[in-house]
Amino acid sequence: MKMKLWKSSVVTTLVLVLVFMGFSHLYAADKDSITIIQAAEPVTLNPLMSISMSNHNVFDNIFDTLLRYNNDVTGLEPCVGLSMTLTKDPKVWEVKIRPGVKAHNGEVIDAEDVAWSFNDVLDPNSKPVGMKWVQSNTKMEKAVVIDPLTVHIHTTEPNPDIRSFMTRWYVRPKDYYTSITPEEAARKAVGSGPYKLVKFTKGDRIVLEANKDYWEGEPAVEQVVFRSVPEVSARIAELNTGGADIVYTLAPDLAKRIDNKVARLQPVQGYRRIYIQFNFTEHKEVALIQDKRVRLALNYGVDFQNTLDSLLGPGVSQRKGTFINPPVSDPRIKPFQYNPQKALSLMKEAGYYDRNGDGYVDLPDGKRYELTLQYSKSSGYLKGSEIVQAICADWQKTGIYVEAEPVENSILRANTRQRRLPTAMTFRGSGFCMTGQGDISQFCSFSTNFGYWVNETYDKTWTALSLTFDDQKRKEIFYDLEKIMQEEAPIVFLYMQMEYYGVGNRLDWTPTPIELPFLRTAKWAM
Template structure:
């Protein structure tokens, strides 16, 4: 009798095992981006791709919802209790992946770690107004600022929380290799330049994620990234070339998603190096020598909006009344002649695969500069870590293709890191710009603050520390089995994916 039922029971067990495995596989996703993460210690990066990946592992104090409004996260409430004091109430019952409790000590530790002189975090500029963190009780902190800071709620959307005991126990290097956060996903593995794998944290305070396991794959080459989507090796790919949208959409298994991005692409001019590029007339000439709209139309098929300064239209503080640089080769030559630079030779550096059509756009810009009498060669630096290092070490070529977006959507996070004298990313120094940045970031009256940003952006337009480029249109290829729509802040949140 027992033998009679053994075979059917075995078959049933195998069927159930296969069904569970199939269901788990159906709830796994693979996302292909152009580059690998720089770090998995979230406080060691200001790179959005790295932040996107780390956002699955770590939580911030506040966040932005899908409508890009600031909402509670690890902090449940926040208010001003003095001109320079923000009081923040923390969510209770939250634990790090190693079981360590999240509390006020974690907030204080995380904030002070960024400011450590030996840690060299590129996020220091984000929180330059923060003076100290006061612990009121285990779930209340007060953020004391050096000056009044209207941007503190936006800054809190970038305050990723670290596990104090874990970091102290294993050290900074190991915390980067085996990250521990409070996020909705736990770290599994990192095979450098191959994949990063995370799995659902079912104990997360927001509930169980629909995605059970996710893999982030760096695929720099566009063709390989598209092939991964077409063959089912990737479920979401970024930076789809505009000329490939129709082909991809012809497949029933693939759809295209587009959204105007907070990402802006421009070409940083290394003013701090001195020499010809220190002359404003030369920098203005470079802007007049490039037909940026023609490049957007030809290379991106119109998927981009020209910039008039260093801020995208979807960030508060943008001033649409600032004019665009006109394409005027004659004026460019006149400016160069006035500056005594009639035989200028430059090198332009660009990545490969970081931004949509980056190498192609860089070559188009260099081609137009050369055509208009400014001999320019392109140096492609394919490895993203090496590219970033040239910026942080202030050792870029004469011109460096640059992209910027932060999910805080705070105007100070566009101007301070990139344009304030001495900031890690900044290749520019100007006392007038520094003064306006300080005034704008401390002005509590919204109308006055917006006027200051308008004034600042006009100075930046005139100073031309960039060849001003365009606001990026984020274009994604998506497997139709996923229910997901992109955000305007570039974040790809695994918790927003369902099936």
């Protein structure tokens, strides 16, 4: 009798599981809706308060900008701004506004909204932590309304690169945002983008709906659901059962686990630079990385191409000793080659060498020289944990003891913003800017500069670049900046990340190298 009951229970359970999977697939396969699954959870919908891509991937579809990247990310094109041209005054840019653009609440976007969107960020009382990098690069002083469809943007000094940063300065309806609290702004986003917010349930999902009044026309996909699933195996299961249409942060060796009848693995060469940041804040290890010979030794002490080949597969190359992309990067600069002997020689020059024969370099007092490399448990960087462990193993094999320390992503971000990083190094990544000037600005002492490295020559050289309009002169200054970075090594140069997405076969969508999903381009394949 017990056996019969057990068999009956098993059969019932199996039936329920199969029914659930079937209904889950049918729900996800709703022709009007797609589901996007990221590794990290979006925590705010206020674009002024975020530097996280998991957030940007959502509100980049809610908000418009003055200019935007074209579909293949090779240049800029008009968005809310029809044009942005330099006036006779080299510190004033004229912006012409697209007429008839409507926010999701019905407000018509005009020059008042555009100017306020800039001036609100510039207000010293607003403290928009997510816009600090953009602010420092635009050098914007104020935005002035000229007429209902014209705004003049004033900069503190001439800025040849300002247009590149208009893709990150979101236009918001003034009347709505001046009537709500910052707490409401974080969860009740209203923009004029291709999708409008329907629901934001923290810890569960974000639901967007196509903007039927979008100036470019209604998007093909009616509804978009964003969810977060940290575990990669669970993300693949969602993809295979039809529970997801786009899945972020996969790896090439996972292709065999994807059911090709349902979905596909789609790679794209990303623009995100992955590197190890040296932290020059006040912490117990800071004195150990002040000597640039130590930082250079750590660059030479990693067999990194071997790590890339074994963990990420072919097609991912070690990053040159530069932070700038072609065509303005210096072709003469090469990657740091694995050279443990040179690494140990540099450490010895700095006063650190093996004093007791245990295979590790020591401090002058005979204690072992030790550093800590912190990394996020859920950063979304492809195989980030495995790469960090492999790098630390290489350093230890070379004779430099570095310990990897996983940290909650929220803690790491808070410590970064509040200048409380407690260890010598952090594993991190950085996005990109169209011209390179913004990419390398983050190492200036007056910019985002999460590692708080200070080099007066670098600051002055970057400032000269930011004031120079001549292309050939700008290229020469770029080369000078690259030389400083390679000689001073404020980071350990690693690689450009390849991005791998799981994409449902029913969806016609191409990922971008900048990770933003561009859902306005998505359509049904069948």
